[in-house]
Amino acid sequence: MAKQTLKTKAYDEIRKNITYCKYEPGSVITEEFLQTELNISRTPIREAINRLEQEGLVTIKPKKGIVISNLNFEEAGMLYEIRLLLEPYVIRTYGNRIPQQTYVEFYKHFTDLLSAEASESDFDIDDNFHQIFYNVSQNSYLMEMNNRLSSQITRLRILTRIQEKSDLIQTTHEHLAIVNACLQSSWEQAAELSIEHLKRSRENSFKLILSGKFK
Amino acid sequence: MAKQTLKTKAYDEIRKNITYCKYEPGSVITEEFLQTELNISRTPIREAINRLEQEGLVTIKPKKGIVISNLNFEEAGMLYEIRLLLEPYVIRTYGNRIPQQTYVEFYKHFTDLLSAEASESDFDIDDNFHQIFYNVSQNSYLMEMNNRLSSQITRLRILTRIQEKSDLIQTTHEHLAIVNACLQSSWEQAAELSIEHLKRSRENSFKLILSGKFK
DNA sequence: TTAAATTTTGTTGTATACAACAGAAACTAT
DNA sequence: ATAGTTTCTGTTGTATACAACAAAATTTAA
Numbered sequence: 001m002a003k004q005t006l007k008t009k010a011y012d013e014i015r016k017n018i019t020y021c022k023y024e025p026g027s028v029i030t031e032e033f034l035q036t037e038l039n040i041s042r043t044p045i046r047e048a049i050n051r052l053e054q055e056g057l058v059t060i061k062p063k064k065g066i067v068i069s070n071l072n073f074e075e076a077g078m079l080y081e082i083r084l085l086l087e088p089y090v091i092r093t094y095g096n097r098i099p100q101q102t103y104v105e106f107y108k109h110f111t112d113l114l115s116a117e118a119s120e121s122d123f124d125i126d127d128n129f130h131q132i133f134y135n136v137s138q139n140s141y142l143m144e145m146n147n148r149l150s151s152q153i154t155r156l157r158i159l160t161r162i163q164e165k166s167d168l169i170q171t172t173h174e175h176l177a178i179v180n181a182c183l184q185s186s187w188e189q190a191a192e193l194s195i196e197h198l199k200r201s202r203e204n205s206f207k208l209i210l211s212g213k214f215k
Numbered sequence: 216m217a218k219q220t221l222k223t224k225a226y227d228e229i230r231k232n233i234t235y236c237k238y239e240p241g242s243v244i245t246e247e248f249l250q251t252e253l254n255i256s257r258t259p260i261r262e263a264i265n266r267l268e269q270e271g272l273v274t275i276k277p278k279k280g281i282v283i284s285n286l287n288f289e290e291a292g293m294l295y296e297i298r299l300l301l302e303p304y305v306i307r308t309y310g311n312r313i314p315q316q317t318y319v320e321f322y323k324h325f326t327d328l329l330s331a332e333a334s335e336s337d338f339d340i341d342d343n344f345h346q347i348f349y350n351v352s353q354n355s356y357l358m359e360m361n362n363r364l365s366s367q368i369t370r371l372r373i374l375t376r377i378q379e380k381s382d383l384i385q386t387t388h389e390h391l392a393i394v395n396a397c398l399q400s401s402w403e404q405a406a407e408l409s410i411e412h413l414k415r416s417r418e419n420s421f422k423l424i425l426s427g428k429f430k
Numbered sequence: 431t432t433a434a435a436t437t438t439t440g441t442t443g444t445a446t447a448c449a450a451c452a453g454a455a456a457c458t459a460t
Numbered sequence: 461a462t463a464g465t466t467t468c469t470g471t472t473g474t475a476t477a478c479a480a481c482a483a484a485a486t487t488t489a490a
Contacts, residue, residue: 003277005277005443005444006443006444007443007444030470030471030472031471031472032470032471040444041444041445041446042444042445042446042472043443043444043445043446044443044444044445046262046472046473047261047262047265050262050265050266051265051266051269054266054269054270055269056355056359060472061452061471061472062218062220062451062452062471062472062473063450063451063452063453063470063471063472063473064452064453064470064471064472065470065471065472066472078354078355078356079356081354081356082354082356082357085300085301085304086300089300139293139296139297140271140293141293141294141296141297141360141363141364142297144271145356145360148356149356220473220474221473221474222473222474245440245441245442246441246442247440247441255474256474256475256476257442257474257475257476258473258474258475258476259473259474259475261442261443275442276441276442276482277441277442277443277481277482278440278441278442278443278480278481278482278483279440279441279442279482279483280440280441280442281442
C-alpha cells in the first residue's frame with residue numbers, strides 16, 4: 001500500500017466528511033477548524049482543501065473561509081447529464097473486459113443488499129458497482145471523471161435520503177438487470193438498461209429536491 | 216478581472232511552460248528550480264504543482280522531484296477517445312446555443328489563419344474553437360474536462376510538429392465545414408464532421424508518434 | 431574484487447510565524 | 461438618524477526553517 005502522507009490523510013478525511021454530509025452543503029468552515037478537528041497542521045490541510053476545491057467540493061473564499069459546495073437542482077442535472085453520457089459508453093465499449101470473478105462479487109453484493117438492512121456502507125457498494133465499468137476502460141480520464149462524480153452522487157443520495165429501503169431494493173434490481181445483460185454479452189441492452197436506471201434515478205432526485213425535502 | 220494570487224500566477228506560468236514544452240515531457244524539475252525561475256516562494260509553487268499533478272500534467276516523486284508527464288501513444292489514444300465521445304455530443308446537444316456573434320468571430324479567425332504564417336498563437340485560436348462548444352453547454356464538468364484535454368492536446372500538437380502550414384490549412388478547412396453545418400442548423404452533420412476531423416487528427420498524431428519523430 | 435553497511439546529499443514533507451486584506455464593527459460628523 | 465470614515469478582527473496568503481527520508485556515494489570487511 002502506498003505511503004500515507006498527512007496531505008492524503010487530510011484529504012481522505014475531509015472528503016469523507018463532505019460526501020457523508022457531516023459538513024453541511026453551503027456551510028462555511030475555516031482552516032483552523034479543520035486543523036483542530038483533524039489534529040494536522042495547516043500546510044497539509046491547505047493542500048487537501050486546494051485539491052477539494054479543484055474537484056468542486058468546496059470553494060475557497062479569500063480571507064473569509066471555506067464554503068462547502070451546495071448541491072442544487074442545476075448541479076444534479078449536470079451530474080446526471082455526464083453519467084448518462086459516459087456510462088452507456090463504457091458499458092458498450094468495455095463491458096466485455098469485465099472478468100468473471102467480478103460477476104461473482106456482484107452477485108454476492110446484491111444478495112447482501114437485498115437481505116440486509118440499509119447502512120452507510122451501501123453507498124460504497126453502489127459506488128463500487130459503477131466504478132468497475134470505468135476502471136476496465138483503462139482510460140485515466142474516464143476513471144478520474146467517475147471519481148469526481150461519485151462523491152457528488154453520494155452526497156445527493158444522502159441529502160435526498162434516497163437510501164431508504166424501498167429505493168435500495170429497486171436500485172439493486174436494476175443493477176442486477178444490467179449485470180445479467182452483461183453476462184449474456186448483450187452490451188447494447190445493458191447500455192439501454194443503464195440509461196433507464198440513470199433516468200429513473202435522476203427523476204427521483206429531482207422530485208425529492210423539488211419537494212423541498214432537502215436544503 | 217479576478218484577483219491574481221501568487222498561487223494562480225505560478226500555476227499559469229508553469230502550465231504554460233509545460234503545454235508549450237519549455238519543460239520537456241519526461242524531464243525532472245525541482246521546486247527549488249521553479250522557485251528561482253519564477254521568483255516566487257515555495258508555498259505558492261507547491262500549491263500550483265499540486266494542482267498540476269491533479270490535472271495529470273506532472274507527477275510528484277516523493278523526495279525526488281517533479282516529473283513532467285510524458286505523452287505517449289496510449290495517452291494520445293485516451294485523449295482522442297474522450298474528445299470523440301464529448302465533442303459530437305456537445306455539438307449535437309448545444310450547438311444551437313452558439314450566438315451569431317461567435318460565428319462572425321470564427322470566420323475572422325479562419326481568414327486570419329488561412330492568410331497568415333503559422334505562429335504560436337494558432338494553438339490558442341484552435342483551442343478557442345473547441346472551447347466554445349463546451350462553454351455553451353453550461354455544464355461545469357464538461358468545461359473542466361475540456362480544460363484538462365486542451366493542454367494535453369496542445370502539447371501533442373507541438374511535439375508532433377503538427378502546426379506545419381499544410382496541416383494547419385487542412386484543420387482550418389475542417390473547422391470551417393463544421394461551422395458551416397452549424398450555421399445551417401445541421402447539428403447531426405456538424406457532429407459527424409467533427410468525428411471525421413478528430414479521427415483524421417488522431418491518425419495523424421499516431422502516425423507522427425510511431426514515425427519516431429518525437430521522443 | 432565484491433557485497434554489505436554507512437554516510438552524505440538532495441529533495442520533498444511539515445510546522446509555524448508573520449503579512450495582507452476583506453468585511454464587520456465602531457466611530458464621527460452633519 | 462444617517463452617511464461616511466476609521467479601526468478592528470478573523471481568515472487566508474506567503475515566506476521560511478527544520479524534519480524526514482530516498483537514493484547515491486563512500487567506506488568497510490571479507
